[in-house]
Amino acid sequence: MVASVAPVDFGILAGAGAPMRSFKSGEFIFREGDPAEEMYVIKSGKVEIRLGSRVLDTVPESSIFGEMALIDPSPRSASAVALTDVTLVPVAEKQFLFLVSRTPHFALNVMRVLARRLRATSASV
Numbered sequence: 001m002v003a004s005v006a007p008v009d010f011g012i013l014a015g016a017g018a019p020m021r022s023f024k025s026g027e028f029i030f031r032e033g034d035p036a037e038e039m040y041v042i043k044s045g046k047v048e049i050r051l052g053s054r055v056l057d058t059v060p061e062s063s064i065f066g067e068m069a070l071i072d073p074s075p076r077s078a079s080a081v082a083l084t085d086v087t088l089v090p091v092a093e094k095q096f097l098f099l100v101s102r103t104p105h106f107a108l109n110v111m112r113v114l115a116r117r118l119r120a121t122s123a124s125v
Helices: 010-015 093-102 105-124
Strands: 021-023 028-030 038-044 047-051 054-059 079-082 086-092
Touching (some): 038 093, 093 105
Antiparallel strands (some): 028 079
C-alpha cells in the first residue's frame, strides 16, 4: 500500500520554518506509543511502517507518513524505521496550515493518503 502524493515544493516547506532531519538506515524515526505531533514528507530515501515485527507499508521518496498526527493527538499507532538513509521534512500543525494556505492541493493529497490507508486497512480485516 504505497501512498504517494504529488511532489511537494520543498522551498515552501523551508519557508514554513520546517528544518530537515536525517536518519541512517535502521534508525527509528518514531516508535509505536510515542507522542504524535507531526507528519513527515520524505525528501529522499524510504521508510518502513511497522507494527511489532510486521511491515505494514514501505513509503517511498516524495510521500508522507505519520499524517494522523495532524488530526488525532493519540500516541503513534505504529513505528517508522528508516529503510535506507532518509532525509525528512517534519510538518507540524502550524506548518501544515501554512502549506495549505499556500498550496491548497496539499491538504487534498493528505486526505487521499488517509483514505487509501483506511481502505487498505479495512480490506485486510
